[in-house]
Amino acid sequence: MRVMGVDPGLTRCGISLVDGGLGRSVTALDVDVVRTPPDMPLAQRLLRISDAAEHWMDTHGPDVIAIERVFSQNNVRTAMGTAQAGGVIALAAARRGIEVCFHTPSEVKAAVTGSGSADKAQVTGMITRILGLQQAPKPADAADALALAICHCWRAPMIARMAEAERRAAEQQRQFKARLATARRDGAGRTANSGRKETR
Structure with a gap:
């Protein structure tokens, strides 16, 4: 499975x-950070x-795009920019028929480090x-994008099982x-027939 991980952001958007x-x-194939100037x-x-x-x-040609879900941030402006960046990427994926999955920061941290409260240094480490890298990916947005892709690779089987369970339910x-509707119709039919017999 080929996963494109996206750490969305307006100033820096990590893609892996x-x-x-x-x-x-898991094998890392590529990673980069897209930068845009604040005055643009x-x-x-x-x-x-x-x-x-x-x-x-x-x-x-990724099979799926894994994007960080904006869960909560104190800076509303930053949160809006993050959501907007993630939205345009999700839209581009949808136009190509590529599956999109969102993961919260705590899900990514837990998948990669075993702790949902790990800090950025622990995630990067x-x-x-x-990935067996000789040096840590920089900046942090690049490491986060890789973490998102890895998180999805490891969570995908569980996500598939949950989706199948929901489908079966x-x-x-x-x-x-x-069956209930059929039983009600049959019951109503028997009641009507019984009523006709009694009037005879």
Whole structure:
């Protein structure tokens, strides 16, 4: 499975590409950070991020895009910029029929380090070890993008099992409702027939 990890942001947007193998085997293929100047108009900043992400999608052909979900941030302006950057990338993926999954920062930290409250240094250190890199990826946005891709590789089987369980539950509920409706119709029919017999 080829996963494109995205750590969205307006000033710096981390993008990575990882191949997931058997078990927990992962191989880093590429990583980069897209930068946009703060004085550039918002629409142009988003366009630059979208163009870069689309180039990665068209060049590398990922099976899925893993994007950090904006969970909560004290700085509302930063949170909005992060959400906007993630949104244009998700849209570009949807246009290409590429699956998009969102992971919260705590999910990524827990998957990579075993602790949902790990700091950036711990995440970067584990990413460097997991991928067997000679030096830690910099800046932090690059490491975060790699962490997102690895997180998805390792969580994908569980996500698939949960989706299948939800699908089966929905199908069972649909079948139950259909049987219930049939039973009600049959019961109403018997009641009506019984009433006609009594009037005779």
